[in-house]
Amino acid sequence: MFGTSGVRGPVGENVTAALALDIGRALATDGAEAVVLGRDARQSGRTLSRAVSAGVTECGGDVIDVGVQPTPTVARTVVDEGADAGVVVTASHNPAPDNGIKLWAEDGRAFGEDANARIAEIVEQGAFELAAWDDLGEHREGDDARGRHERALRESVAIPDDLSVVVDLGNGVGRVTADALHAAGCDVETLNGQRDGRFPGRPSEPTAANCQTACELVAATDADLGIVHDGDADRMMAVDERGRFVAGDALLTLFARREAGAGDRVVVPVDTSLLVADALSEVDAEVIYTPVGDAYVAAETTRPDVVFGGEPSGAWIWPEQTRCPDGPLAACTLAALVGGEGSLAALVDDLPAYPIRRDSVRTEQKAAVVERVATLARERFDDVTTLDGIRVETADGWFLVRASGTEPLVRLTAEARDEDDAAALFETARKLIERARKTA
Template sequence: MFGTSGVRGRVGEVITAALALDIGRALVADGADTVVLGRDVRESGRTLSRALSAGVTECGGDVVDVGVQPTPTVARSVVREGADAGVVITASHNPPPDNGIKLWAADGRAFDEDANARITTLVETQAFDLAAWDELGEYRRQEGAHAHHERALRESVALPGDLTVVVDVGNGVGRVTADALHAAGCDVETLNAQRDGRFPGRPSEPTAANCETACAVVEATEADLGIVHDGDADRMMAIDERGRFVPGDALLALFARREAEAGDRVAVPIDTSLLVADALADVGAEVTYTPVGDAYVAAETTNSDVVFGGEPSGAWIWPEQTRCPDGPLAACTLAALVSTEGSLAALVEELPTYPIRRDSVRTDSKQAVVERVGELVSGEFDDVSTLDGIRVETESGWFLVRASGTEPLVRITAEARAETDADGLFETARGLIDRAGEEIQAN
């Protein structure tokens, strides 16, 4: 039921009020006495949050509703309230017809596989004990989560007051970034700042293709920096002062190098560029690989020598602050970096570049396809990892084939130190997927 980012899907099909009700019940059956609840701007979130709240309270649990907030704001509220669990009703960067339910542990990180499995079993077996009429849980609305998050940003980051920053909120809930930077004295211009779960300004996912308008505005206004968020603001991507979208691997390398010292480790997913490992080697630190998904990265940051974790898709985790990917915190940290060390374009240009190819293949048999690819490569390549999907190392580079945790897609990543090698590895991976799909259909 749960993928790498909770349970997501089309409203009325995969995501229903009945499911939300049962997940609320399951949280209490799993031991949660108090649950913090928040949601993004999708209109369907009203119904789903009410249903989930009803499930919690009718089993005797209490609900603290912080309202429409960024995912990292809700995760921080779980810790601040001393709650046992948290829920965000969000489909993050998915399209408007979708919604989702993501669960958070008491320490502010996403539920891991074991915890999600427990909830799944409780929902499937309907193993709930409903409370008596006079033992129902309480519901209360908690104001001030936004202000607490903004204050935490100011306290944890030396915010600059001399930058011009364009913040593309993406019609989502990430206004706290603009508020924090503005309060510090920055000249802030917002784009798509009106909350609208239809995401009319641009698709919610902050990719280069979706952020062309923001890039143009940064260049035209001669801003120092551009910030873009997804719908629930757990992701943050950036635009340099020349109006160029900064690749996620480059941002990950910059953040990692800023945080790590000799002997430290940085947690990254298995599809991360060689660039990050090379950047850390320069300071005597190293990467530790995880399966793809911020929950896996967050889990690795519980080790004392892991000082930072991130994903090229735009999720950034500073474990001393929060184990939830915090897009506003990343935005403020990047602004501080640019203010003290110079232009973002110059910082990125100092990094080596390796050709990396990423694409997806749509299929309703994603797990079967990946499993068959694993069987195919086992006899053709010597260095194969199954940490998450199938990663193949060669003398010229590597490729990864893995099933998406949230969509009916098989992801392909290939990287090498030469363009032709990257192209060749990508075509090899694509060919293996096509072959696997054909064999599955034939059977």
């Protein structure tokens, strides 16, 4: 039922009001007495969130409904309210026909595998503990969730007051970023600022291909940087002052280098560039690798000496602030970094250029394909690990083949310090996948 980012899929097929009702029932049955509820701008979210609330209250839990808000705002509100859990009705960066449900623990962290498994088991068995007619839970509206988030951003980050920033909201719910930057004194120009869950301005996922308009606007103006969010603003990507989309591995390296010193640790998924490990080794800091997924990264941020965690896809976690990927916090932190250093382009250009290649292969048999790739890889290579998918280390670099947690895709990544080696590793991985597809 639950992937690496909760339940997601087409509305009316994978994601229905009946499922939302049952997840709400299961949360309260599992012991959640107070649940914070929010949603993104998708029209289907209204129906689904009402169903979640009905399920929670039917089993005696109370609901604090903060309405249409960024995912990190909801996660922060769970902590602010002292609630037992949170629910965000969102498909994040997925296309408009999709929606989803993601669950949050009392410390603002995404539910891990064990917690999701408990909820799934209750749903699948129909083992709901319905409250008596006179002991139903209450539904109340939350107040000022976004205002508290904005104030927390300005209190935790020294945002410079002389920057010009383009903020591409992607028709999503991340307006708190523009509000916080504007309140700090920045000159802010928004793009795709009208909330619309159909995402008419651009696709929700903040990739280089999807954010060309933002790149062009930054390049054509005197903006110091551009910020781009996905539909629920848990992700943040950036554009430098020359109008270049900044790669996620470069952002991850800049953030990690900013936060970590000797003895500190930074958490990253297995598909992260060597760039991060090399940069941290220069200051005697350590990398901890996890499976891909912000829930896995967040879980490891509870370990001692972890100062930051992030994913190249745009999820950034500062555990002292929140264990939810917080796109607005990342945006304000990047603005502070640029304000202190003077040029995002210069910071990026100062990083070594490690060629890394990524692609995806669509298949409905993703698990079987990855399992077959593992068999083929072990026949050919000595250093094969299965922390998440199949990662193969060679003298030249590494490649990773893993199943997507949210889509019918097998993802492949290859990296080396030399372009030819990266190309060769990528081609090797691609051929393994093609062979696996024929025999899986």
